[in-house]
Amino acid sequence: MTTPLLRLRGLTKAYPGVVANQDVSFDIQPGEIHALLGENGAGKSTLVKTIYGLVKPDAGQMELQGAVFAPAEPRAARMAGVAMVFQHFSLFDAMNVAENIALGMENPPPQREIAARVRLVSDQYGLPLDPLRIVGELSAGERQRVEIVRCLLQDPKLLIMDEPTSVLTPQEVAILFETLRRLRAAGAAILYISHKLEEIRALCDAATVLRLGRVVGSCDPRTTSAREMAELMVGSSLHVPHKAARPEGEVILTLQGLSAKAPHRFGTALRDIDLTVRRGEILGIGGVAGNGQDELVAALSGEIRTRRDMVLFDGKSIGHLAPNARRRLGLLAAPEERMGHAAAPDMSLTENALLTAAARQDLTARGFVRWGKAREFAANVIAAFDVRTPGAGNTARSLSGGNLQKFVIGREIMQDPALLVVNQPTWGVDASAAAAIRQALLDLAAKGAAVICISQDLDELMEISDRFAALNAGRLSAPRPAQGLSVEQIGLMLGGAHDMEVAHVDA
Amino acid sequence: MIRLEKRTAPSRFWTYAAPLLAVVLTMVCGALLFAALGKDPFETIRTIFWDPLFSEFSWYYRPQLLIKAAPLVLIAIGLSFGFRAGVWNIGAEGQYILGAICGAAVGLAFYPTESPFIFPLMVMAGALGGWAWAMIPGFLRVRFGTNEILVSLMLVYVAQSLLASMALGALRNPDASGFPGSRNLARYPSATSWINESAGLHWGVVFALIAVIFAYITLSRHIFGFHVRLSGQSPRAARFAGVNPGLLVLICMAISGALAGLAGLFEVAGPSGLISIDFNAGYGFTAIIVAFLGRLHPVGILLAAGLMALTYIGGEIAQSNLRLPAAAIQVLQGMLLFFLLAVDVLTHYRIRLTARGVA
Structure with missing residues (x-):
């Protein structure tokens, strides 16, 4: 040897x-x-x-x-x-x-x-x-x-x-x-x-x-x-998320020619995106990082405002609305970056619960924070999503990536959204936490909410989505039913190998 | 070997203990400094930190402490909102001057009419003056992305020139046969901010206490205070939480400007009494130190302003009684800030002694 x-x-x-x-x-x-x-x-x-x-x-x-x-x-x-x-x-x-x-x-x-x-x-x-x-x-x-x-x-x-x-x-x-x-x-x-x-x-x-x-x-x-x-x-048998058959619901979100300038120099402009999403479905959006994922989430969450009629939610034009106004209507989002975007690292989980749930969970009274109620809501999220932490008073930074992600996703799901937009929901999350998060998204859709799941993990998207679309340089491909899509077809939708010939390889 | 290790959460104990340790270290090093200057270190430290409060002449010094501390508290409370949100208003001195000019101008316009409405009008004018001066850097930052640190600081020098021109021109006392400076507002009953002059009590002291309570409640209980803290810690998360960053900048500048303007108005209508060329005494800059010394926390600011006032008054006593150079007092104040920042490490890091060195 x-x-x-x-x-x-x-x-x-x-x-x-x-x-x-x-x-x-x-x-x-x-x-x-x-x-x-x-x-x-x-x-x-x-x-x-x-x-x-x-x-x-x-x-x-x-x-x-x-x-x-x-x-x-x-x-x-x-x-x-x-x-x-x-x-x-x-x-x-x-x-x-x-x-x-x-x-x-x-x-x-x-x-x-x-x-x-x-x-x-x-x-x-x-x-x-x-x-x-x-x-x-x-x-x-x-x-x-x-x-x-x-x-x-x-x-x-x-x-x-x-x-x-x-x-x-x-x-x-x-x-x-x-x-x-x-x-x-x-x-x-x-x-x-x-x-x-x-x-x-x-x-x-x-x-x-x-x-x-x-x-x-x-x-x-x-x-x-x-x-x-x-x-x-x-170290134990793995729980595999299962998809329940769902009836097709009514249209909850329509994007009409959604365009937005790149928010900063290395950002991506959104170009003329058309899309409809129905209640009860999970739309998976794939794409290589930096093709407009962050910008699309921001345009949906309200961090990027657009022309009023570019975004229709439940029949109302909401392109001009700020994040909290959209939350009140039932459009919630969980961005990709946990530390510093979805959550404030040095704040407690209670404060982080308040961060997005203030409007929908009635956590303020005439502008004054109802800390008791916020603590209760945070504790509920922690319990329902099996977030491993000594308590809601701990800082977000003290949680592992997977636990914080469960908290962030749970915080939105517990607010009972009509449409939830998630970006990279299981990025850097271990297998069991990832399975739990995917199951929670499936359960949410089964209850009649719509879910837009943006991810770079194609296996994940194929596992949970009903329809699949791809972002490439700020454009969104027409969605196709996820069932029966081959890896080659997906690859073509994602824009191939970015203009580099694959021919080199066969030498 | 000593290593620093980041704590997962700031230590509660050291958050409170660090300022005390900093004061003790300042006293020790200050004593060494005074000893090196040939003064009795114990007597000097006692003169600075003890005599203003508890000596036989404290009846005279205690009111002085109030007079010094009140503007520091008012300005520092205003600044603390911005500093927590990442809005760096360094030009409170200029806003203080403009508050004094505007407030005094209103008072002087009514001279010598007596009416209970004059002083409230002056208060409003003072706040407005400071607010307007702070809106310049605020608006320029929001609209054109300029740096508010530079703009607000530069406006201090503009304000000083404006002050000089007012003292020599528009606001000059017509009965003073050409001497610069305005009429003495402290001697104009409808315009004075004094409540009880011999006790050092003026409306600025009252407003300072109200500001502390207001700031405490806002920061800990109100969603606006939460958004201020959030914006400072994680600007992206704040935007996600629905904070309008531009509006937040303007509100923070408005609060700090208005409070600095108020401080200026109370000072000109009371302890100072008149608009003069050298009316401003650096409160706007010292308040920056006070704000950080007090951890940007309202109660901390109250204590820090008291401590700063103590070193000012005590320093003056030490200068006159012990012939201590003024620069030595400034070194002492500098040490205080230095040690506070140094000891602050303990709040966020723990010190570990490792037995064997790592190659």
Whole structure:
């Protein structure tokens, strides 16, 4: 048997009040795509940060190709041949691709040489990328390629990828996977972190599952079902949301030529959107991030005002109305960004309940806040949506992402909306919380409310929506029944691989 | 090795204990400073912090404390709304001057008529003057996106020039044979803000207390206060909650401008008595320190203004009795703010001593 590329032995890292990793041991073989699975808070980030030299373990050792490996900082890890592509990109919008890559180098060669090497690497691995384009104009998938190429220029032995597909269209995912397979064929190993189990089954050769900081199992994802893997992650059998048949209700929302200017420089303008949504249905809206999702939510919630008759709600023109006036009519929204948009991080859950529920739950009397009633409402949300927190007096910041998301979605659902608009309802949320949120959306629709669910997770949209539409550069495609849509059709609706030829891949 | 670790929620204990610790540290370092200047440190500290309140001459100093603290409280309460919402009105000094000019002008226009309606009219004019001056940076920010810090600060200098021209021109006392300065409003019964001069009690003190109560109730009980806090902490969440950001800027500027204008009016119609070239004494700037010293909390501001007034009065006593240089008093006041901000770290972070160093 060959020496493993990277051997982890008994890695332990404790933070005050929580053990992030406990006695984590596993091996990564050369030429292997190794999946790291786990719910949010299972300790995946801490583990990869340890490997990348950002975190120093309290105990345990690592060996890279048989030699002791204890990087004090990321630079040392990179020198040893470990590269990492983060979930959030660190690129400068105003610079071109080659300049961005040069910024990450110790001794950057001249621009022309970098450009040539970028072209070489992108040809070799089937990653279409023009080194002279300005990063600010690139799609999320292209930006990710910049990060990947930046890593590949270092000839890594091990490439760590954190949730790489969350921002990609299916076609872009196909390109990425082809690249990763070529990298594997060249003998490199890849540590691949993802929530998307079907992807892992399609791509990875081995998988290690973490739960509460410990390794709870390993499996061969090619022969293990997604459901089995999910249950390993959660530690119990998984509740799968079920869709009840619903009669078609009357029209609740009509958008007529909805257009709005981009609210800021890197925003997206909405262009001529037509749409009708009926009571009792869930409309799924897919699209790659930055194609107008935030703006569409804002135009519906009232944060962006438009011409009066562009938005018709229950027969009334409401395009000019402010958020609270729309809430009174029954149009509620939950934006994507939990911290700082849907909720104020440093305020208590009671105050955060007041944030959107003041109008509909009658939480004020002549302008004076009825704190008792607000506390009660917050407590009801916490109880009904199984939000794990000591109490409504705790700050939103103290909650984990999944718990805060349950609170934010629950806060709107408990207000009994006629139409609920949610953006990325399960982003960064662990599997069991995500299932609970999806079930709550389905239940809401079953009770006769309409739901618009905007998401980048296509599996999620296919699971819960009745009809599906796609946002691309601020335009909305005509909705189609979700049942029977193929991945290729969806990909085309999403705008393909953003003008880059897929043809490169088949070489 | 010492490490700082962010708390998940601000510590309740340190929220209250930090200002006290800051005062104690200021006293200790101040004492060291005074000792280095060759003064008896204990006597100096006692002179500054104790004598104004409890010495044999405190009958004279206590009213002075009220007179100093009242405008500080009024202005700082107004500023605290804006500061909580992320609206930085640095030009309260100018709004204070305009309040004094407008209020005094109304009073002087009626001279020498006696009527119970004159003073209320002056109060309204004072508030309006401060309000109008604050609306300039407010409107420019909302309409054109200018920086209210710069505009409001620059308007202080405009206000000072206006004050000089008023003292020399339109509002000059016609009976003063050419000397600059207006008639003394404190000697005009219908226009004076004094209630009891020997006790240091004037209408500004009453309004300051009302402002504290009003601000406390608004910030803790009213949805407007909630929106102010929300806007400061998470502007996007505030917009989502239905706050109109432009309107909020204008309201916050209006509150701080009107209260600063009131402070100016009460000062000119009482303790100062007349519009003079150097009428303003920096209350508008000191109030910024008071607002932060008091944690932007109404009760905290009340205490902080008292403390600031104490260092002013005590500092004056120390200057005259102990020949302490005026700059030393300013250093002491600076230390107070410095230590408060430094100790503030404890509210949001906990200190951990780690046994072994991390390489």
